[in-house]
Amino acid sequence: MELKERVTAALRSLSGKVELSRLPIPKSLPKASVLIPLLLQDGELRLLLTVRSIHLSHHAGEVCFPGGKCESSDRDDVHTALREAEEEIGLPADAAQVIATLFPVINKAGLLITPVVAFIQSSFRPSINPQEVSEVFTLPLDFFTRADHHSGYPVPSVFGPTHSFMYTDPASGRVHQIWGLTAALAITVAAIGLQKTPEFQTGFDLEDPVSTFRSALQRRLSKL
Template sequence: MFVVLQKLRYFVAGRTALMHVTTMNLKEETVATLKRFDIGEKFSYLPVLPKASVLIPLFVRGGQLHTLLTLRSKELRTGAGEVCFPGGKRDPSDRDDVDTALREAQEEIGLPPDQVEVVCTLFPVFSKRGLLVSPVVGFIEETFTPTPNPSEVSAVFAVPLDFFTREKDHYVTHGVAGMTGPLHSFYFRDPSSGNQYHIFGLTAMLATLVAVLALKKKPQFDVGFDLLDPLAFFKKILHKRLSKL
């Protein structure tokens, strides 16, 4: 009996060590992949515009990349009850886009800035409210437990990144006023709570974009941008919007 227990302990320890190595390898590979899309100073020439940032938090669970999303409080004046990434408007005290994203994530879901490994800042995009939004991608620990600020967030949930590349539960609308290209929409049922969430608009587009870049995987649907050169596409859209200001 003792020998059997010892073998079982070795098996569990070995499996745990293997999962840790797999997690580290996946994380390191993803970080290296996403860093290639960091914009750096490529958009420093842009005029001064109302700015905002969102944090796209990634983590590895069960050998898969996941991201965290929030459900905005129904008491908010704008975007009430919508699904989004943690984020918000630039504050005068923020040093840059990364600072904004980290501050907002701490205020909304209790994520300490020093627990985020910032990977990159992706191409800025315009929101429906005319804000220039910078997506900041960072890794967090799987063990992080959100503490939502009830005045801003009513729920926090995790979604496998691969979900945003699958046709199942994906819907698309074309010809939406003010939108260039398809408007993506997903319906996700959270297995831990049983709640269903509607992910659409800018949030759906950013989630799809990060999934495509991080997983290096072609989605089962038309994303509406060049998979080989997404920067050129988003730069074109950005300049088109700027020309109308």
């Protein structure tokens, strides 16, 4: 099987196991989606990330995925992710091939965030909305399984410890810190998509990731 098909199958199998309707999620919880864009370049899988504008009121200057809050006109969580990606980086909705919707997570602000994984073309050139995004970069997905630029510290995050990576972009020379929610999602997609056990303790069970995500969500719900 080709790399793209393998990754799609691995992430799709996770997607199929999500039974959200069986979880006691209050209807009042505000919702958001993020788009996790994957691309194939020179036979290697890469992940696209954004740097948030320093003018935003939340997470200013931090690295995150394209995404944002659900609007009443959105059809579903996938629509929210695609609409936000179009607004922030100019990705046309029909240029994203959605392969999976992952288990939602609740962030510190109490937003229920649904991660949507999609393939995009390696030829995609972002058109940045400077009010929300200051930079877009891509990096090898495999980076998020390696220990050399990783640190983990015992502050509870989405699941397990808080993860942080320092990535130096060879294209720009700039150093990006990827941590917290965004790092946890990148590790999940890398470990499951590439079927590779990370070189560090992740805090989730690779054999049964869904049960880790389900108990993390239940723990957060019980604290709301």
